[in-house]
Amino acid sequence: MRAVVRDRYGDADVLRQERINRPAVRDDEVLVRVHAAGLDRGTWHMMTGRPYLMRLFTGLRRPRNPVAGLDLAGTVAAVGAAVTRFRVGEEVFGFGSGSFAEYTTAREDKLALKPPGLSFEEAAVVPVSAVTALQGLRDAGRVRAGQKVLITGASGGVGSYAVQLAKAFGADVTGVCSTSKLDLVRSLGADHTIDYSRDDFADGSRHYDLILDFAGNPSLSLLRKALSATGTAVVGGGEHGGRLTGMGRQMRGMALSPFISQRLTMVAAKQRAADLELLTELIGAGKVRPCLERTFPLDQARDAMRHLEAGKARGKLAITVRRPQ
Template sequence: MRTTGLPTRSGTMQAIVQNGYGSADVLRMAEVERPAIAGNEVLVRVRAAGVDRGVWHFMAGKPYAARLALGKPENRVAGMDLAGTVVAVGDAVTRFAVGDEVFGVGKGSFAEYAAAREDKLAPKLAMLSFEQAAVIAVSGVTALQGVRDAGRVRAGQRVLVIGASGGVGTYAVQLAKAFGAEVTGVCTTAKVELVRSIGTDHVLDYTKADFADGSGRYDVVMDIGGLSSFSRLRRALTPRGTLVITGGEGGGTWLGMGRPFHAFALSPFVRQRLTAFVARQRYTDMETLRGLIEAGQVTPVIGATYPLAEVPEALRQLEAGQARGKIAIRI
């Protein structure tokens, strides 16, 4: 392992750790050992981190099936999205060197240091703050794979994004626009101006308008909210349109995959294409997003920023549905 510039204070760091599953009350600030890195990993001095629904699911242990895979979260450091500076590299690492500024996905990013695999990181753009860079990977890659791969969005199509004001939704709107689609975003009253500000062609306030009332049909519907029935979603589609189920929201407490299973089971029997996907964090997709951001076609949307000690409050805001775009953590 090649290192430089590491603090000398007994190899410890401040981090948000989790003991047990439940509400944000299971999270606490603690001093823990800095992580060791494998040959294909780098150690990142974390400057900022991002908050996403996946972090909430890991904290809550929902769906319950996740607990079988994760085990007991004793003193587990929370967080995935990160941006920071490489301070050590494993012997097999070739893409990064000490001193490089990076963004991507790490293991336990709500901390002063985090280990991250080389293939889950990309170079940070100088034009972005660390907070902006830290909120790209998880939500941005999910949106990219939903719009480009699952939805197969192309120029001239009409796209409906349900949940357009959230972390994935704000990226999905901008990506669909970048691919040449006419985009309608669905959100609540308080977030209409936010959704309009990111270039959405039309905004529907779901408290005042029904996207499934028959007044409009869409070639692609991205359902990020997870609360609408399949019959309503299909009514919003053209006869051969595509429905993309994004994430596990509304998918059941035990397995969390009820809606994706429903989509795959129903799709062979209808003319419309009903699909779902599980996002895979790949550095190639992070670099695609990096290029779109550099070109001015996509901009990370941050609604609030919290210091490390206030991660529990940030997750409470996310759970309450108050988040606008992404929530960033400054470290």
């Protein structure tokens, strides 16, 4: 089968397309014939091997799993002996292990039936980013109707879902992004927008009950200035958190939180079928939609990753693995 692989950590140049064997299916796994794969910052971290702490789990000197990609959407090709939720031929989406390939495996409890109104490309860009946004708002942020919520990086993968989900939870939402992406964030339902190149969200003119920060670069002091006296900031993103752990801000925030009236916390997203099913309901109700900017064929995975690295993406990017017949 065709797959995008790498045998070392590095930038997009380490990615290459090769023919490899199909993966073996364990008892609790599903073999998915991949139609499309999503591109996200998690895949970028896995490619670069940064922060370095993650290599304890992914391979110290080189990736244990050479195939790139996490998000997937496709059809069930085979099921393990213990699998009961899916049948061959069903359309699914979720979290895989090496989704930049014609076939990949996924645990049964990390998949759900594909939302019927979405294309494979649209479904493939939901799992990692939308689940992270959902758990950041609902679980870590404890969002409530009527709260004033600020979303940094509102035009990005996690941010574009966070804006919509916060609105679905009944919040008054402000999205922070660049000038060229203000229209996108407004179209996602944001009540207010802030252009970070012109305005400061922490200028004291407005305070927020909840901040979901996945832009990765505002200092803790800046976030605290924008919070209400008892507000919560959920700090995410590992690009600016240091090369060793990637969680420098998160760790400092959680160390400080017990000594102040504000709550500083983080989200470590869990891959759960139940959250995929909830997102399917919200998509079906028209409250959430994937913001898919562009698709790339499998043999252009390098170009897709460079587009993501450059910060050019408006929402999400997808890799088309198998085109409709």
